[in-house]
Amino acid sequence: MSPHTYEEIQQLLQTNRQLETPFLILDGQLLRANARRFRAAFPNGQVCFAVKANNDPRVLQIFHEEGLHFDVASWGEIQTLANLGVPASNMVFSAPTKLPRDIARAYKFGIHRFAFDTRIELDKLASLAPGSNVIGRVTVDNDGSHWPLERKFGIEPGQELDLFLYANQLGLNPYGLTFHVGSQNKDPHAWVRALERLHPIWLALEENGIHLSIINTGGGFPAHFNEPVPEMEEIAAAILPALERLFGQKAGLIVEPGRGLVGDAGIMAATVINRARRGDSDWLYLDVGAFHGLIEGMDFFGFQYPVISERQGEPLVPFVLSGPTCDSADVIHHQAMLPSGIGYGDRVYVLTAGAYSNSLEKYNGMGFPKTIVTGID
Numbered sequence: 001m002s003p004h005t006y007e008e009i010q011q012l013l014q015t016n017r018q019l020e021t022p023f024l025i026l027d028g029q030l031l032r033a034n035a036r037r038f039r040a041a042f043p044n045g046q047v048c049f050a051v052k053a054n055n056d057p058r059v060l061q062i063f064h065e066e067g068l069h070f071d072v073a074s075w076g077e078i079q080t081l082a083n084l085g086v087p088a089s090n091m092v093f094s095a096p097t098k099l100p101r102d103i104a105r106a107y108k109f110g111i112h113r114f115a116f117d118t119r120i121e122l123d124k125l126a127s128l129a130p131g132s133n134v135i136g137r138v139t140v141d142n143d144g145s146h147w148p149l150e151r152k153f154g155i156e157p158g159q160e161l162d163l164f165l166y167a168n169q170l171g172l173n174p175y176g177l178t179f180h181v182g183s184q185n186k187d188p189h190a191w192v193r194a195l196e197r198l199h200p201i202w203l204a205l206e207e208n209g210i211h212l213s214i215i216n217t218g219g220g221f222p223a224h225f226n227e228p229v230p231e232m233e234e235i236a237a238a239i240l241p242a243l244e245r246l247f248g249q250k251a252g253l254i255v256e257p258g259r260g261l262v263g264d265a266g267i268m269a270a271t272v273i274n275r276a277r278r279g280d281s282d283w284l285y286l287d288v289g290a291f292h293g294l295i296e297g298m299d300f301f302g303f304q305y306p307v308i309s310e311r312q313g314e315p316l317v318p319f320v321l322s323g324p325t326c327d328s329a330d331v332i333h334h335q336a337m338l339p340s341g342i343g344y345g346d347r348v349y350v351l352t353a354g355a356y357s358n359s360l361e362k363y364n365g366m367g368f369p370k371t372i373v374t375g376i377d
């Protein structure tokens with residue numbers, strides 16, 4: 001299912017083979033190709049990469065060169081982009097809940113497009129980013145998605161008009177509607193259903209003199225794990241006619257892919273550091289696990305990374321894959337099919353590891369809180 005053949009993986013590893021594991025390889029050519037495919041699939045849309053999916057400056061540089069814009073979630077992410085020369089006009093602050101200091105810094109930097117989903121967020125924007133363009137996050141069904149987001153975000157259904165009227169009252173500029181169909185969504189019609197849900201909201205706003213300019217269809221584009229998924233072009237072929245049918249020429253389009261741009265490009269190289277038989281399962285212990293980049297393999301997230309090894313000619317049998325930490329939750333796979341003789345010292349490659357892996361080190365551009373130890377002279 002990975003876009004890389006075994007030979008391509010070998011090629012990507014060629015110059016890095018001697019490196020001590022673990023390490024994450026990101027295929028720059030594939031990143032570039034994906035950026036081009038997204039831009040071609042949405043020729044009149046603004047493709048904004050969701051930086052939270054992978055915040056490595058070299059990845060962001062490639063996307064900047066390829067003409068992508070960016071969805072940011074914090075001042076930390078904005079700073080990383082600013083250091084690469086990305087102008088504020090190429091950024092949209094789509095996190096519905098923002099740190100107040102981040103709003104102020106973003107506004108001062110020149111960002112004038114912000115998402116919201118509550119009155120409080122509108123109050124914050126009115127005082128810290130006066131006159132900004134505001135985009136209302138609407139709840140939509142997340143059917144078809146592996147990682148739904150609908151519970152945490154979105155304007156309470158039925159409150160959309162009230163909130164936009166309130167935004168007007170506060171001197172903010174009602175600018176658009178946005179939604180997220182949930183990460184790793186395999187159903188292109190999820191986006192169509194979401195647009196159909198937006199339509200009556202858009203009409204009600206128009207009837208009340210609120211004329212929006214933008215629809216932001218969020219992320220959700222799937223990467224290739226162990227099952228078939230629609231390609232970005234297929235999803236675009238569902239979104240674009242629905243947008244035209246429901247909104248005609250009135251709505252500009254933003255799309256915010258994260259996983260769909262970077263997931264396939266990542267290969268985590270790891271080494272087996274232990275093997276054990278526990279009950280009726282075979283366990284392999286790797287030198288990398290859930291707490292150092294492969295969090296989405298944990299039961300809670302349930303993503304099934306494709307995993308390969310370089311051993312040839314042995315039958316494939318199921319293994320539980322665990323990370324090196326002393327935490328029992330540090331398990332990233334329950335049924336990785338690997339050669340039966342695999343053991344201590346063998347290399348393992350975890351594929352489709354380019355999204356929400358290295359960015360966890362400073363997730364959403366936010367570092368860890370500082371620690372204060374009291375009672376020390």
Ligand SMILES: Cc1ncc(COP(=O)(O)O)c(C=O)c1O
Nearest residue numbers: 050094183219220256257258259
């Ligand atoms: C506002 C927003 N846009 C886009 C994305 C990217 O989503 P995905 O990686 O599923 O494409 C996210 C992910 O959380 C998000 O919160």
